[in-house]
Amino acid sequence: MRIGLLGTGPWAELAYGPALGAHPDVELTGVWGRRPEAAADIAGRFGTRPYRDVDALIADCDAIAVALPPDVQAPLAARAARAGRHLLLDKPVATDVAAAREIAAAVEEAGVASVVFFTMRFRPETAAWIEEQRAVAGWQVGRADWLGGIFGEGAEHSPFANSPWRREKGGLWDVGPHALSVLLPVLGDVADLDGSLAAVSGAAGTVHLAMRHVSGASSTCALSLAVAPAAAVTAVELRGAAGVTAPPEGDTDAVTALGRAVDALLESARTGRPHPCDIRFGVRVTEILAAAQARLDGR
Structure with a gap:
């Protein structure tokens, strides 16, 4: 091609x-x-x-x-x-x-x-884990923390630190899609964008999302590009009748x-x-993030 x-x-x-x-x-x-x-x-x-x-x-x-x-x-x-x-x-x-x-x-x-x-969806380790969890019933709670430090005080220079759109839009729009790409295929779509989604802002440009999914499960996300470098983390966790699970560590590069x-x-x-x-999934991610942005903006 x-x-x-x-x-x-x-x-x-x-x-x-x-x-x-x-x-x-x-x-x-x-x-x-x-x-x-x-x-x-x-x-x-x-x-x-x-x-x-x-x-x-x-x-x-x-x-x-x-x-x-x-x-x-x-x-x-x-x-x-x-x-x-x-x-x-x-x-x-x-x-x-x-x-x-x-x-x-x-x-x-x-x-x-x-x-x-x-x-994350195209790393084989994560992709296999997602498919395994989709087949498991009874997930109740999901959590995804994507806290980056590229704009944090004292951060070493990253090539992405020169990105105007990332600086303007922040973690919600840059790392928020990653979090949604892992949670949605397991827990299901957000039930509705009016009553099943909340967003608040915190320190270091952090955005916290809370969502109720069509499966009945709920999830939270903490998203930022500007935490202190020592606080940076990428973590996903699911809890339910089967216990607790997280994606395996992997070394597949971008x-x-x-x-x-x-x-x-x-x-x-x-x-x-x-x-x-x-593109349909890409559109849904944009719709969810835009609804979260509207909450943050008081709309």
Whole structure:
């Protein structure tokens, strides 16, 4: 499959470029970015060509992979889908519900495949654990803590610390999708966005979510990008009739996980069967996060 890469930031350089460039069933057609010099640099690293015109790259490929800020990603993804291109998107697909739904409408109308890359869902250790827990009855409580320190006082520099959209939107929008991607497939969708979702803010830019799921279980999430580095943690836990469980430790890196997301896109395009992490799931994550943001904003 000929896949074009949109984006030239750290995630494109560290994950998307290596994963696409190394995949045996992918031809990395080219790279487009808002900074032509950066597109030329990344294209050179991965043995492909830079494009100055995004529509020219879309025209030359079968699919696009997007490593751009969510609200830059959304209109370009809808544009590519309307052109008949499959989509490999990053989370969140947008921070505006209407923009996310526009992508979904374009995908449905064009009949193309879509996969949204949630890192944990494409790590084999976590994916297997999620499937095991889906088969277990009686989960009552879930918890997901995604507390990062990239903006915390005294943090060592991270390439993602230069991301304006992460600094503006915070942990709710950056790591919130990861938490939801693990909790929702086991506990079920949020029962309703009006009466089954609460959100409050705390110190260090922390957002706390409380949700009631259609299964009857409840869950909480603590999300931040700005805790003290010593307080940073990623932890998931489920409690119920079967006891207590947490995902196993694993060493699958982001590039390998993204390669599995590419596999999923290829399979979905070949068979026509939607993947569980397709654009519809991406839209639902945006809807939940947007409802949480409205609570935080007093709306």
